[in-house]
């Protein structure tokens with residue numbers, strides 16, 4: 001049984017058809033990369049899974065259950081954590097309250113544990129989230145998702161716009177999450193960073209999956225890299 | 232006593248009148264602002280709930296014999312009655328409409344206010360009702376400069392800050408309050424961290440409407456409880472909310488203060504046209520700060 005499985009998902013924004021028969025899967029304990037250029041459909045795929053933009057057709061199964069049509073809050077409660085590309089911290093609340101208000105599925109993750117993973121956050125607990133730097137906001141959105149003790153994390157371009165040093169730290173933290181048994185679907189434009197982390201990759205372009213395989217497969221496939229990833 | 236001192240006395244006593252009016256205005260418009268800020272519903276029916284609160288106060292007070300006991304029971308039960316009514320309205324109608332445009336919501340709540348008005352007429356009839364001031368609040372207290380202040384007004388002056396503090400605690404210290412502050416800005420993201428936003432909205436709506444009901448009960452002993460009392464109030468409440476900054480409950484407090492004081496002092500300055508002063512104040516405030524005095528959540 002695959003952990004997360006999308007089958008022929010089609011998603012629209014109003015009349016514009018964005019995702020075309022997208023199929024992909026994530027196994028337990030894996031980090032799977034979803035690579036693609038600007039506007040390729042990475043974020044839309046994430047939002048389709050989280051039901052923020054519900055797909056019009058296709059199937060999405062998580063832990064063997066059909067989850068299509070369920071509300072986002074129920075998906076979170078079944079164990080899917082979502083970290084959006086534009087971060088969307090709750091700007092009016094303090095860092096601590098951003099973590100505090102999240103629905104807790106069980107006691108696995110606590111604020112203390114989040115602060116251990118992201119020590120800089122512990123020092124700015126009381127600061128309003130709207131006043132944080134990009135890196136701090138990214139830690140906070142990941143920490144926020146972790147508060148629900150997710151089994152699957154949807155990380156949408158987590159390194160976008162961050163300084164190299166912070167990207168490095170974040171990569172380590174993502175690997176730590178994997179070692180804790182959390183499965184991750186990671187979308188990236190930054191192919192180099194992504195390939196260091198992932199077990200398998202999908203390449204998406206124009207709303208269609210163009211390639212699927214291991215990191216090695218992709219690295220040796222110049223054609224795909226050139227056409228869809230600009231590397 | 233010379234005329235200067237007399238004038239001073241008059242001004243001071245009008246300020247007290249204005250402040251007790253402020254209390255009512257603040258309680259009602261803070262509830263409206265809360266709903267506007269979090270649920271994004273410009274609820275015209277908010278005034279109707281205030282009116283229904285006052286009518287319910289009349290019934291409850293009557294039921295308990297009309298004396299002091301009647302008043303206290305009304306203070307307890309009428310807001311709860313209004314809260315229940317609002318919960319039914321929210322679950323029955325509003326919860327399906329959060330994604331609609333504001334104009335549509337405005338029209339809907341206007342329709343609802345007409346329906347509530349007719350319901351009140353059906354249940355309570357068209358005549359005036361009055362709710363007696365409880366025994367303990369009969370009489371005056373002379374505080375400063377020999378000005379006698381009706382005890383009930385003094386009571387209102389106490390209730391205002393108590394409500395403000397409770398509201399502050401609700402919004403800033405409870406989980407529900409924090410969630411609603413987050414949902415005011417990004418309700419989808421709040422849903423995506425496992426929170427059933429629909430429930431939160433229901434709770435916030437009920438809290439806001441409870442405040443309308445409370446305002447209605449508190450005003451009841453000072454006015455004739457009558458059909459149409461919703462109209463004046465909803466106008467004033469909207470202006471106060473706009474003046475304070477949409478969705479900002481502290482803005483509602485400041486707006487209510489300005490409105491209440493302009494009302495009471497205006498009567499002193501120009502008795503025949505006192506009514507224009509609060510509206511002039513609104514115009515001036517909005518000319519200086521078009522988006523309202525405090526930060527709007529819109």
Ligand SMILES: Nc1ncnc2c1ncn2[C@@H]1O[C@H](COP(=O)(O)OP(=O)(O)OP(=O)(O)O)[C@@H](O)[C@H]1O
Nearest residue numbers: 013018036037038039040041042043044045085189
């Ligand atoms: N809210 C929206 N309404 C209409 N079209 C949209 C909307 N959001 C995205 N799109 C379109 O959908 C397509 C896919 O966008 P998406 O955000 O999924 O791409 P992406 O791969 O995440 O890109 P990026 O790397 O820039 O984040 C784009 O053509 C985009 O213009």
Ligand SMILES: [Mg+2]
Nearest residue numbers: 042043044085
């Ligand atoms: Mg994106």
